[in-house]
Amino acid sequence: xPMFDHVEKLKEFIHHPSVSTDxxxxxxxxxxxxxxxxxxxxxGLQVEVVQTATHPIILAERPGEASWxxxxxxxxxxxxxxxxxxxxxxxxxxxxxxxxRIYGRGAADNKGPLLxxxxxxxxxxxxxxxxxxxxxxxxxxxxxxxxxxFPAFLEKYKERFRKADFVYLSDTALPSENQVVITCxxxxxxxxxxxxxxxxxxxxxxxxxxxxxxxxxxxxxxxATLHTPDGRVNVPGFYDGVLDVEPWERAELKKxxxxxxxxxxxxxxxxxxxxxxxxxxxxxxxxxxxxxNGIGGGYQGEGTKTVIPSKAFAKISCRLVPNQSPxxxxxxxxxxxxxxxxxxxxxxxxxxxxxETYVVVPPGxxxxxxxxxxxxARAFKAADAAVTEIWGRPPLYLREGGSVPIIADxxxxxxxxxxxxxxxxxxxxxxxPNEGFNLDVMKRGxxxxxxxxxxxxxxx
Amino acid sequence: xPMFDHVEKLKEFIHHPSVSTDxxxxxxxxxxxxxxxxxxxxxGLQVEVVQTATHPIILAERPGEASWxxxxxxxxxxxxxxxxxxxxxxxxxxxxxxxxRIYGRGAADNKGPLLxxxxxxxxxxxxxxxxxxxxxxxxxxxxxxxxxxFPAFLEKYKERFRKADFVYLSDTALPSENQVVITCxxxxxxxxxxxxxxxxxxxxxxxxxxxxxxxxxxxxxxxATLHTPDGRVNVPGFYDGVLDVEPWERAELKKxxxxxxxxxxxxxxxxxxxxxxxxxxxxxxxxxxxxxNGIGGGYQGEGTKTVIPSKAFAKISCRLVPNQSPxxxxxxxxxxxxxxxxxxxxxxxxxxxxxETYVVVPPGxxxxxxxxxxxxARAFKAADAAVTEIWGRPPLYLREGGSVPIIADxxxxxxxxxxxxxxxxxxxxxxxPNEGFNLDVMKRGxxxxxxxxxxxxxxx
Numbered sequence: 001x002p003m004f005d006h007v008e009k010l011k012e013f014i015h016h017p018s019v020s021t022d023x024x025x026x027x028x029x030x031x032x033x034x035x036x037x038x039x040x041x042x043x044g045l046q047v048e049v050v051q052t053a054t055h056p057i058i059l060a061e062r063p064g065e066a067s068w069x070x071x072x073x074x075x076x077x078x079x080x081x082x083x084x085x086x087x088x089x090x091x092x093x094x095x096x097x098x099x100x101r102i103y104g105r106g107a108a109d110n111k112g113p114l115l116x117x118x119x120x121x122x123x124x125x126x127x128x129x130x131x132x133x134x135x136x137x138x139x140x141x142x143x144x145x146x147x148x149x150f151p152a153f154l155e156k157y158k159e160r161f162r163k164a165d166f167v168y169l170s171d172t173a174l175p176s177e178n179q180v181v182i183t184c185x186x187x188x189x190x191x192x193x194x195x196x197x198x199x200x201x202x203x204x205x206x207x208x209x210x211x212x213x214x215x216x217x218x219x220x221x222x223x224a225t226l227h228t229p230d231g232r233v234n235v236p237g238f239y240d241g242v243l244d245v246e247p248w249e250r251a252e253l254k255k256x257x258x259x260x261x262x263x264x265x266x267x268x269x270x271x272x273x274x275x276x277x278x279x280x281x282x283x284x285x286x287x288x289x290x291x292x293n294g295i296g297g298g299y300q301g302e303g304t305k306t307v308i309p310s311k312a313f314a315k316i317s318c319r320l321v322p323n324q325s326p327x328x329x330x331x332x333x334x335x336x337x338x339x340x341x342x343x344x345x346x347x348x349x350x351x352x353x354x355x356e357t358y359v360v361v362p363p364g365x366x367x368x369x370x371x372x373x374x375x376x377a378r379a380f381k382a383a384d385a386a387v388t389e390i391w392g393r394p395p396l397y398l399r400e401g402g403s404v405p406i407i408a409d410x411x412x413x414x415x416x417x418x419x420x421x422x423x424x425x426x427x428x429x430x431x432x433p434n435e436g437f438n439l440d441v442m443k444r445g446x447x448x449x450x451x452x453x454x455x456x457x458x459x460x
Numbered sequence: 461x462p463m464f465d466h467v468e469k470l471k472e473f474i475h476h477p478s479v480s481t482d483x484x485x486x487x488x489x490x491x492x493x494x495x496x497x498x499x500x501x502x503x504g505l506q507v508e509v510v511q512t513a514t515h516p517i518i519l520a521e522r523p524g525e526a527s528w529x530x531x532x533x534x535x536x537x538x539x540x541x542x543x544x545x546x547x548x549x550x551x552x553x554x555x556x557x558x559x560x561r562i563y564g565r566g567a568a569d570n571k572g573p574l575l576x577x578x579x580x581x582x583x584x585x586x587x588x589x590x591x592x593x594x595x596x597x598x599x600x601x602x603x604x605x606x607x608x609x610f611p612a613f614l615e616k617y618k619e620r621f622r623k624a625d626f627v628y629l630s631d632t633a634l635p636s637e638n639q640v641v642i643t644c645x646x647x648x649x650x651x652x653x654x655x656x657x658x659x660x661x662x663x664x665x666x667x668x669x670x671x672x673x674x675x676x677x678x679x680x681x682x683x684a685t686l687h688t689p690d691g692r693v694n695v696p697g698f699y700d701g702v703l704d705v706e707p708w709e710r711a712e713l714k715k716x717x718x719x720x721x722x723x724x725x726x727x728x729x730x731x732x733x734x735x736x737x738x739x740x741x742x743x744x745x746x747x748x749x750x751x752x753n754g755i756g757g758g759y760q761g762e763g764t765k766t767v768i769p770s771k772a773f774a775k776i777s778c779r780l781v782p783n784q785s786p787x788x789x790x791x792x793x794x795x796x797x798x799x800x801x802x803x804x805x806x807x808x809x810x811x812x813x814x815x816e817t818y819v820v821v822p823p824g825x826x827x828x829x830x831x832x833x834x835x836x837a838r839a840f841k842a843a844d845a846a847v848t849e850i851w852g853r854p855p856l857y858l859r860e861g862g863s864v865p866i867i868a869d870x871x872x873x874x875x876x877x878x879x880x881x882x883x884x885x886x887x888x889x890x891x892x893p894n895e896g897f898n899l900d901v902m903k904r905g906x907x908x909x910x911x912x913x914x915x916x917x918x919x920x
Contacts (some may be wrong), residue, residue, distance in 0.1 A: 101712050187666060191764045200728025205751045206862030207648060210743030211723070211781050213733035216774070217687060224684035227677060234726050246660035263671070268660025271804040274674035283670030291665045292676035293767050299775060304651045304812045306752050306777050306863075314676070315759060344731040352764045402666030403766075449621030 003126045006119040006446060007102065007439060009039065011075075013111045014095035014104035020055055020078035020145050026094075029055055029141055032077045032111075036118075036139055042145045045137065050157070051115045052149030055141030059157065062125070062135040069375050069456050070134035070164035072416065073121070074406070075114030075171065076143035079106030080431045087433035103436040107427035112437035113170035113445065114139065116423060120449035124457075133457035136161050143171075146353060148377035150406050154413045162414045163360040167407070168452070170445060174402060175256060177441055180387045180448075182380075185287070185399030186407055188357035190322035193350040194222070194337060202298075215312040216297045218345040223314055225340050226290055230273040233290045233318075235336045241323040244277075245286045247366050252396050253281055258335040284401035289319045290333075315352075319401065325407050326354035331410075355405025360417040362397050375456065376417055382455035383419055384421035386448045395421075421448065463586045466579040466906060467562065467789050467899060469499065471555040473571045474564035480515055480538035480605050489515055489555075491600055492537045492571075494886075496578075496599055503582050504589075505597065510617070512609030515601030519617065522585070522595040529835050529916050530594035532623040532876065533581070534572030534866070536603035536629065539566030540891045547893035553802040563896040568888035572897035573630035573905065574599065576883060580853050580909035584917075591915035596621050600866075603631075606813060607831045610866050612875045622874045625835035628912070631906060632647070632860060635716055637901050640908075642840075643880035645859030646867055647748070648780035648817035650789045653657065653810040654682070654797060655773045662758075664686040675772040676757045683774055686750055686793075691735040693750040693778070695796045697902075705746045705828050712856050713741055744861035749779045749794075775812075779861065780825040786814035796872040815865025820877040835916065836877055842915035843879060846908045855881075 013035055017028035033049065033056060041047045050057045055078060064070075082092035082105040089097040092105035102112070102219075121135060138161070142149055166398040172183040198215035199208070228234045258281050262270065274283040283289075297312025299305035318329050334349055341347045361368045363377040386393040407418050423445045430434045473495055477488035493509065493516060500520040501507045510517045515538060524530075542552035542565040550556040552565035562572070584591060598621070602609055632643040658675035660666070688694045690862040718741050721888075724732065743749075757772025759765035778789050794809055801807045821828045823837040847855040867878050883905045889895045 015496060098856070134461075189666075189766070191766070198729065200800050203727070204862065205749070205753060205777060206649075206744075206779060206860070208727070208744055208749050209749040209861060210732060211740035211749045212727060212729050212740070213691075214751050216755045217683065219755070220680040220683035220752070220774075221687075223677065223680035227681075231673075243478065267668070267672060268661070269658065269672050269804060270673055273802070273804050276671070280671035284668055287670045289665070289669040291669050291674050291766075292680070293665060293765060294760045294769070295676045295679070295772060296756050296760040298752065298754035300754045300756040300773075302773065304777065305753060306649070306651070306751075308751055311758075312755060314680075315664060315764065317764065319666060342733070344729060344733050346730075375777055400666070401669060402664065 001288070003123045004119065005373065006115055006442065010112055010115050011095040013105055013115060015093060017093040018078050018106065018141065019081050020141055022081060027093065029078065031143060033058060036077050039118060040137060047136070049162065050153060052142065052153060052160055054145065054149060057141065057153055058137065058139040058150070059160070060137040061160070062133070064132065064134040068132040068134050070136070070161070071453060071456060072136045072138055072161045072164045072167045073117050074167055074169040075117065075139045076136070076141065077139055078108045078112070078144050079111070080144050080317035084433060089434055097390065098295045098458060100439050101436045102439055103434060105435055107435050107437035108424040109430045109435065110143065110171050112442055113423040116442050116445040117168070117170055117449050120446045120453065124132060124450050124453055131454070131457050133453060134164070136164065141424050143330050147406050151409050154409055158413050161416070162245045162413070164416055166379050167410055167416050167418040168421070169418060169421040170421050171404065172420045173424050173426065174422040174425065177425060177438055178391065178429070179393065180391050180395040181422045182362070182383060182395045182397050182421060183400045184362060185359035186357065186404050187401055188324060188326050188408065189317060189353070189355040189403045190320060190326035191317040191354060192330060193315050193352060195311060195348045195350065196222070197346040197348070199308065202310050203304040205308045210386055212308070213344050214308050215345055216309060216340050219295070219297065219314055220340050221310040222337055223292060231273050233288065235290070235332050237332045238288065238329065242321055243323055244286065245282065248366065249286065249399065250345070253397055254284065255396055256281070256398070268447065280304060285399045286321060288321045288324055291317050291319070293317050319403065320357050322357050322359045322437055324357060324358060330354065335441070355403050356363070356408035356412060358408040358411060359399065379419055379452060379456050382452045386451035386455070390444050390447050390451065396460050421445070463583045464579065466902065467574055470562060470567070470572055470869065473575060474555040475522060475553060477553040478538050478566065478601065480601055484539055485874055489538065493518060495599060496537050498596060499578060503585055505595070508868050512602065512613060512615060514605065514609060517601065517609070517629050517847065518597065518599040519612055519620070520597040521620070524592065524594040527552050528592040528594050530596070530621070531913060531916060532596045532598055532624045532627045533577050533622045534627055534629040535577065535597070535599045536570050536601065537574070537599055538601045538604050539569065539571070544893060549894055552570050560899050561896045562899055563894060565895055567895050567897035568884040569890045569895065570603065570631050572902055573883040576902050576905040577628070577630055577909050579914065580906045583906065583914055584910050591914070591917050593913060596624065611869050614869055618874050621876070624876055626839050627870055627876050627878040628881070628909070629878060630881050630883040631864065631920050633884050633886065634881045634882040635718070635886065635896055638851065638883060639853065640851050640855040641882045642822070642843060642855045642857050643860045644822060644857045645782070645819035646817065647861055647863050648784060648868065649777060649813070649815040649865065650780060650786035650861045651777045651812035651814060652790060652793070653773055653775050653812060654679070655771065655808045655810065656682070657771050657806040657808070659768065659770050662770050663691055664912060665766040665768045668768060672768070673802055673804050675805055676769060678746050678802050679755070679772040679774055682797055683752060683802050691733050693748065695750070695792050697792045698748065702781055703783055705742065706825065708906060709746065709859065710742065712858055715744065715856055716741070716858070724795050724848065746781060747861045748781045748784055751777050751779070782817050782819045783823050784817060786816060790814065816868035816872060818868040819859065837877055837917050839912060840910045843881065846911035846915070850904050850907050850911065860911065875892050881905070
């Protein structure tokens with residue numbers, strides 16, 4: 001198969017409406033999956049479609065000699081739902097090009113970046129069919145659902161890539177089309193719901209108000225204890241072992257040149273509220289948090305209903321940084337809440353999902369592990385050189401505030417680190433109407449990945 | 461018209477599905493209204509149907525000489541919605557008799573008690589067509605909607621009853637079928653919604669968590685300041701001028717013989733939470749409160765959504781006791797919240813309705829007004845005697861925790877006090893499925909009201 005037209009292929013990919021969370025899109029999921037499988041198979045890879053509890057995983061291999069470097073390329077073929085549909089300028093599943101951008105659901109998350117990496121491999125193999133590089137594509141269809149089948153898949157298939165050298169993916173952001181970021185860390189996650197129950201039924205606030213504690217009051221009183229006034233999380237042990245930010249990381253972040261006033265304007269807030277010692281930009285990348293994602297209880301409609309509700313709840317999530325364990329944080333949070341809760345209400349928890357933190361340090365930094373695998377270090381250096389040459393300036397190495405639990409899962413199960421080359425822009429409207437992808441970025445992304453892989457293979 | 465069969469008439473009344481809050485029941489409202497109007501007209505009263513913005517008010521008069529005592533009898537012909545329908549043993553709008561109870565929506569609230577009072581007047585007029593008593597029935601169709609038209613009606617029609625002697629009604633509870641309670645006070649109400657806004661849109665908690673204050677956190681922190689740990693409302697000035705409970709009121713409440721353990725069991729709570737110095741039964745009648753009737757913000761569905769919401773809100777209601785003004789309490793609460801709220805979020809309020817407190821003291825008590833009108837005092841004494849004779853023991857005089865704003869409105873606009881003879885029982889399931897009314901209570905209620913009115917007229 002000759003090197004394909006990546007724009008035409010991206011259009012075709014977008015035309016399959018692969019919304020993983022909605023069973024009405026099963027055909028679109030199948031279409032997108034078969035599209036990817038055909039493409040990889042046409043490039044000469046051995047394609048296997050691995051069944052899972054929901055949407056299958058595509059596992060495609062270019063085998064080779066044991067001495068060859070081995071890269072695992074990750075991506076996902078599923079997309080977010082497209083609604084609200086009325087806010088789209090053009091139909092979300094009919095790819096449309098305006099200027100140098102292609103619009104459609106999944107254009108940036110993750111079809112465009114994934115296809116860039118596939119195209120890079122296709123070109124590489126076309127130019128040098130005997131290139132000494134083993135490649136395994138791992139392309140899931142559950143990313144937008146939280147990858148429920150991925151850990152079990154990893155356990156079952158880990159022997160296929162446990163001895164690979166590194167993971168490579170493009171499912172993170174770059175701040176502008178002239179500045180690449182290689183993401184070097186992701187925050188972990190620990191989520192749980194807190195439920196407070198007072199009386200066994202909703203009560204008339206006139207007939208019973210004054211006799212008992214309102215569960216909304218109890219919930220507010222508990223939640224209000226979970227932060228200090230200066231913005232730290234007020235759960236004993238929460239910060240145990242959290243490492244200080246390395247000076248090189250702060251310096252790298254400064255190079256981003258982000259503007260606090262512009263950020264406050266974007267958020268629409270009059271003042272930031274960060275823990276001591278961290279700027280807003282540092283806090284979202286290097287600091288752990290405890291957030292309330294939702295709260296509910298009693299009457300929420302228009303007007304009034306003078307009820308003392310029986311129940312109230314809050315949805316709590318913690319973003320975690322290296323050396324924090326989601327399981328430990330959940331235990332500390334649960335214990336703290338139970339110790340602080342008034343005894344005249346009932347407290348219960350619903351455990352939600354969690355994800356480990358992840359960090360990888362590029363070579364030559366103050367905290368680079370002494371035993372960093374040489375091919376990983378070579379890949380980082382290749383990425384630095386390729387980005388510098390193709391984009392005109394070196395990449396920045398930054399931790400992100402978000403969480404991609406599968407990256408930590410891969411590390412935990414296989415020991416593999418990930419090189420995350422960001423390809424989507426702030427204006428790409430991920431998870432929102434009018435998602436788009438910059439075709440110049442895509443082209444440079446293909447060049448960059450091709451160059452990195454070629455260098456890793458040692459053929460340049 | 462001869463004295464009617466009150467049970468047959470109550471069945472007929474219940475058959476009109478007069479749900480005031482649902483426009484699908486307009487026919488039922490009309491039917492119930494015409495039923496009442498016909499009944500009163502058949503008793504020789506001059507009936508007027510006064511249009512309002514929603515459901516008309518029935519104004520029915522038995523005029524007489526200026527020297528005759530004048531009683532205003534209040535009631536309402538509208539009922540609560542009947543849903544959930546599947547929990548009813550028999551259809552809510554087909555009155556069904558089982559044992560000594562009649563079941564149907566509105567049986568107790570307020571069709572049964574209102575009809576008892578109408579039947580008492582019918583019997584009185586039948587026995588003594590020339591009885592020297594002026595009577596005005598004031599029967600609204602908006603009670604279950606919060607009586608939105610009532611204040612304007614009062615202002616417009618006040619001359620018709622401004623010089624009456626007292627208001628008489630049965631729209632309160634009695635604790636058991638052997639113990640009548642005459643309600644001598646009602647708590648006031650002040651309601652408002654508190655809205656907190658953080659960023660101008662919902663944010664990804666990974667990308668932005670740590671930079672700004674979460675509005676749910678701010679809301680919880682504000683709400684948590686509004687009570688002291690020992691259960692008082694923590695709003696400066698909230699208790700200014702609140703009178704101590706009179707010893708006779710505490711003594712009267714003791715006679716009720718209510719059992720705290722049974723009450724805790726009914727509520728399903730392990731411990732009460734009352735302000736210092738008040739038992740649970742005292743707190744709900746004599747103490748003011750601040751309750752959260754609802755709270756909401758962010759994601760409330762199943763599973764998780766890692767969002768920092770833009771907005772969160774709480775619905776707050778205060779129950780007030782004599783010498784607290786709803787307007788002042790709203791001002792104090794607003795000022796307190798604004799003073800305590802963090803400056804990095806936006807605070808706004810939605811004003812909701814309010815109602816003044818009401819208290820009437822029976823004759824001969826430590827706090828009976830020296831200028832209590834003689835006919836009101838006579839009516840109280842008549843009620844005491846009638847209840848003692850018919851029910852076998854004297855009534856208890858208790859303030860209630862609930863609020864009936866129209867009673868305070870009538871007092872404010874016309875100066876009239878109310879005698880509230882309770883006729884519904886705890887097991888009558890007001891506002892709930894399988895509402896019912898005890899027919900023995902109804903019969904004794906008719907006898908009691910007839911005796912009271914006859915005594916007031918001076919004919920006994």
